[in-house]
Amino acid sequence: MGHRMLSHADAPGDAPIRAVVSELLWVIVPVGMVMTMLAMLLLGYSHALTLEERLVTRMQQVVTSRARLAGEPLWKMRHDQVAAIVEEILQVDPVVTGTVYDDTGAVIATAAKHGVPPANREVAAPIRYKNGLIEVAAGRLQITYSRETLWSQMRKEFALPAILAVVTGLAAILALKLAAHVYIGRPLKNLTDTIVRSRREGRHYRAVITTQNELGALARAFNELQEANAAALAKLASLASEDALTGLPNRRGLHEQLKRASGADAQERCNIAVHFIDLDDFKAINDTFGHETGDKFLIHVAEQLRLVIGPRDWIARLGGDEFIVVQRDAADEATARALARRILDAISKPFAIHDKKISARASMGIALASSVQDDLEQLPALADIALYHSKARGTGTVSVLSRTLLLAHSRARELEMALQQAFAEGQFEVWFQAQFDMQTGRVSGFEALARWRHPDHGLISPAEFLPLVEKTGNSGRLARFVIEQACQASARLLALGHAGLKIAVNLSPSELADSSLVDLVRLLCERHAVPPSALEIEITEGTLINAVADTSAVIQSLRGMGVSMALDDFGTGYSSLAYLRRFPIDKLKIDKAFIRNMPGDKGDVAVVEIIAMLASTLGLVVVAEGIEREEQIRAVRSMGLQIGQGFGLHRPEPFAGIEGFLAACEEETTATHLRAAG
Numbered sequence: 250m251g252h253r254m255l256s257h258a259d260a261p262g263d264a265p266i267r268a269v270v271s272e273l274l275w276v277i278v279p280v281g282m283v284m285t286m287l288a289m290l291l292l293g294y295s296h297a298l299t300l301e302e303r304l305v306t307r308m309q310q311v312v313t314s315r316a317r318l319a320g321e322p323l324w325k326m327r328h329d330q331v332a333a334i335v336e337e338i339l340q341v342d343p344v345v346t347g348t349v350y351d352d353t354g355a356v357i358a359t360a361a362k363h364g365v366p367p368a369n370r371e372v373a374a375p376i377r378y379k380n381g382l383i384e385v386a387a388g389r390l391q392i393t394y395s396r397e398t399l400w401s402q403m404r405k406e407f408a409l410p411a412i413l414a415v416v417t418g419l420a421a422i423l424a425l426k427l428a429a430h431v432y433i434g435r436p437l438k439n440l441t442d443t444i445v446r447s448r449r450e451g452r453h454y455r456a457v458i459t460t461q462n463e464l465g466a467l468a469r470a471f472n473e474l475q476e477a478n479a480a481a482l483a484k485l486a487s488l489a490s491e492d493a494l495t496g497l498p499n500r501r502g503l504h505e506q507l508k509r510a511s512g513a514d515a516q517e518r519c520n521i522a523v524h525f526i527d528l529d530d531f532k533a534i535n536d537t538f539g540h541e542t543g544d545k546f547l548i549h550v551a552e553q554l555r556l557v558i559g560p561r562d563w564i565a566r567l568g569g570d571e572f573i574v575v576q577r578d579a580a581d582e583a584t585a586r587a588l589a590r591r592i593l594d595a596i597s598k599p600f601a602i603h604d605k606k607i608s609a610r611a612s613m614g615i616a617l618a619s620s621v622q623d624d625l626e627q628l629p630a631l632a633d634i635a636l637y638h639s640k641a642r643g644t645g646t647v648s649v650l651s652r653t654l655l656l657a658h659s660r661a662r663e664l665e666m667a668l669q670q671a672f673a674e675g676q677f678e679v680w681f682q683a684q685f686d687m688q689t690g691r692v693s694g695f696e697a698l699a700r701w702r703h704p705d706h707g708l709i710s711p712a713e714f715l716p717l718v719e720k721t722g723n724s725g726r727l728a729r730f731v732i733e734q735a736c737q738a739s740a741r742l743l744a745l746g747h748a749g750l751k752i753a754v755n756l757s758p759s760e761l762a763d764s765s766l767v768d769l770v771r772l773l774c775e776r777h778a779v780p781p782s783a784l785e786i787e788i789t790e791g792t793l794i795n796a797v798a799d800t801s802a803v804i805q806s807l808r809g810m811g812v813s814m815a816l817d818d819f820g821t822g823y824s825s826l827a828y829l830r831r832f833p834i835d836k837l838k839i840d841k842a843f844i845r846n847m848p849g850d851k852g853d854v855a856v857v858e859i860i861a862m863l864a865s866t867l868g869l870v871v872v873a874e875g876i877e878r879e880e881q882i883r884a885v886r887s888m889g890l891q892i893g894q895g896f897g898l899h900r901p902e903p904f905a906g907i908e909g910f911l912a913a914c915e916e917e918t919t920a921t922h923l924r925a926a927g
Contacts, residue, residue, distance in 0.1 A: 301396070304394075305370075305372075309372055311344070312373065312391075316375065316390040319349060319390055320377055320387055321765075323357065323387045324385070324387040324765070325769070332357075332358040335347040335348070335358045335360045344362075345361060345362050346359070346392065347360050348360075348392075349391075350388045352387055369396055370393065371392065373391040374389065375388075378765075382759065383763050385725065433464065436458045437464065439468075440467070443455070453476065453479050490505055492565075492568075494547060494566070495547060496551075498566075499566060500567050503565035503567070503629065507625045508625075510575075520579055521579065522575075522579035522588075522615055522617045523615070524573065524588065524592065524614075524615050524632065525573060525635070526596070527570060527571055527612050528550065528609050529609065529610045529640075529644040538602060545602065546600055546602075549600045550572065550609070551566065554592065557592055557595045558574060558576070558588070559577065559588075561577040562574060574592060589615060592611075593613065596608075597609065610644050611645070612645065612647075613648070614633060634650060634654060635650040635654060638654055638657075638658075664706075664717055672727075676704070677702075678699075678701075678702055679697050679734035679735070679904075681904055682698060682900070683695055683899035684894045685893050685894070686891065687873075687882070687886045687893045688886065690914075691914065693892055694751040694785065695750065699730075724759055728754075728757070729769060732769065735754050735784060737777055738907070739784070740777045740778055740779050742907075745908060751783060753784075753787050753815060754787065755817060758800070764802070766803055770784065771810065781807075781810040782812070782813070786815070787816075787838065788804075789816075813836070814832070814835050816837050836870045836871070837869050838872040838874055839871060841875025843856050843857050843860075844874060847881055848880060857873070857888060858888060861889060861890055870891050870892060871890045871891055872890075872891075872892040872893070873885045876896075876897045876898055877895050878897055881897065
């Protein structure tokens, strides 16, 4: 073999290239026949593995298809149907056993064949129940199947060939390893060492390969690439910290500048405020006028920001419609808010595009360095927390990060992460608040209210955890729990001789849009031996308006079963007589906002009187919520409102105290009870 040293002056085309394959030919030829035999053996073995793979795929398809069939009956507790599916799976050869587990891991149905070889492989698939937008885990289906026949045939066909293949393969490997070390390993090590040295020392070194084959050509190409990379990296270094569209610092540039600012004296650091800006209407501009116009608008926003910031301030664009303004001379919160107002005014200035003018609004969050002990590199993330609060309040608002906001954010994140554990450990409870007949003073029913008893934080307000339940997709899970608790309470009331007391359950739009709700209510009523008429579903006006098509059929079906319907928070949403006529509503619950200032506020009194007249005309029962004082009780009674509810009458409590409460109510006269409750 001819070799010579490749000098730095050699050009890529100076010497002919001898192929690596040619240099390895003397090794490959002697083992060619052996490799052919090995290939034949591997082909046969591959065929057997293909049969095995097909079997595995077939079994996976079987368990997946049956898991889909089992989703609805398992979720709705139709165990006979689940058992039938398991029995049907045993008809599939070579399935040996089949088992269905519910979401707690309990066995719901199982079956096994007799007189068959033992199973040595199992396959499982999750069982999920999906209805509309809601999908929940219902359990899993597991099967085992036998591979004994397949492996027995494989052992007979491949035992001896496998031994021969191993021996010949080892010989071929040793020969190839020797040749590869000489003709490939050494040159590649040289090239690798050069790359490592270049990376470690931060310089570009040339690789020197003594062979004239493809590896020598690779070394020359590597040397050329090193030179090209050196030039490209020098150019990229200046662009890595800059936003290509606006020319502003990007996220990396922002981080670098904040890092440099962290090295300033303490007084300088404490004067820094970070403004996190999010354009509220940018998506609409993009969708309406196109991305090219959207890019022009972002450039316009960047120019407006440059006009309003101070000479020592600077701007960055994080991407999309998010900008950061770093204010260097923010002596206090008032100074930061003043700049924020100028920024919002600048962003809202009209931007001309074609024959139209567009403008945008923004929400902002501000974090001051002094509020986080001068940890400047964390300021953008903290300002984002304040921005989240601003967007919750509404577009065009500004929030300054405070300890209260930071604690609220941390608590919300903690509670959100604790939700799954809360469901698993049964931390949720259902309390009951009585509703009274305002004319007789007797209890007419109860409302079931969810409560979360956290092991560390105690009772958590529904106003705090219900949005988190909805956000995490657990509203259906909580609704199922509350409805079942309401059915249990209703059964207990019937056993105590308190017939006719309805229990109301408040449902969100997503729950009411689920067609399986009807079957769930029917199942739970049958399980606890209570009539559907003992339940009342409370819905909001927004539920009717935002999901008419989805909710109408569900409401009609529930009403047909005997479940009564109440329209909650009436008067605070988008009230429409059309919805009252279209849906079978039994009750109107006047929002507590109208009761709170009665009877002193004549406007609220007038609104309540009008609602009462409207309900009377439509044949609806009126419930006054939020009754807390004696004068409110008298006002509600004087207006002829039938039902009252509030802390002034009865505070929510676990069902354990309801029996005594009802007994006490029975012993008092109507007047005495109402006066004492006030």
